[in-house]
Amino acid sequence: MKINISRQNIYLLSLSIFLFLFVLLFSFLVLIPKGKEYREERNLLNKDRIELRRYQKFSDSTLDKLKQLQSENARIITAFDNSFNSDRFEKHHSSSFTSLNLSKKVALEDVDEFAVYEVNTTSSINSPQSFYEFLDAVNKGDWIIGINFPINFKRDSELITSSFTMKVYNSQKKSDK
Numbered sequence: 001m002k003i004n005i006s007r008q009n010i011y012l013l014s015l016s017i018f019l020f021l022f023v024l025l026f027s028f029l030v031l032i033p034k035g036k037e038y039r040e041e042r043n044l045l046n047k048d049r050i051e052l053r054r055y056q057k058f059s060d061s062t063l064d065k066l067k068q069l070q071s072e073n074a075r076i077i078t079a080f081d082n083s084f085n086s087d088r089f090e091k092h093h094s095s096s097f098t099s100l101n102l103s104k105k106v107a108l109e110d111v112d113e114f115a116v117y118e119v120n121t122t123s124s125i126n127s128p129q130s131f132y133e134f135l136d137a138v139n140k141g142d143w144i145i146g147i148n149f150p151i152n153f154k155r156d157s158e159l160i161t162s163s164f165t166m167k168v169y170n171s172q173k174k175s176d177k
Contacts, residue, residue, distance in 0.1 A: 084168045124159045144169040
């Protein structure tokens with residue numbers, strides 16, 4: 001029995017076998033090892049995505065909290081940026097006192113990011129009630145001011161003379177006066 005295969009079929013068969021062997025070698029030597037690396041990289045990417053989502057949620061919640069605190073404390077934030085002006089302070093709070101005198105500020109050591117100035121005041125008031133109203137007005141004022149104790153009160157006939165020191169907190173800007 002003679003097998004009659006044409007030369008063209010032999011070329012086609014040998015080319016097919018060569019391509020089949022090439023595909024097998026390519027898949028076992030390149031695709032399968034790279035597939036393992038791909039799965040490892042995909043798992044690592046999924047872990048990174050989960051971590052990114054967690055950090056993004058944390059960032060979003062922190063940003064929301066920041067915006068909420070900024071809106072709740074907008075007056076205080078702007079008060080830190082306002083530079084202290086003693087003339088404006090005297091004009092604004094002179095209604096609480098019969099006379100209000102501020103002595104020159106003494107620069108104290110800066111606390112963290114804030115410049116601290118000490119202001120010595122002497123004032124005359126009609127009643128302690130007006131002093132308490134002054135303290136309320138200072139809390140709602142344009143500056144961040146801390147009243148230091150002791151507050152000295154002396155009675156002079158109809159008037160009460162008080163003397164106390166205040167600390168004015170500013171952000172690290174130079175104040176006017």
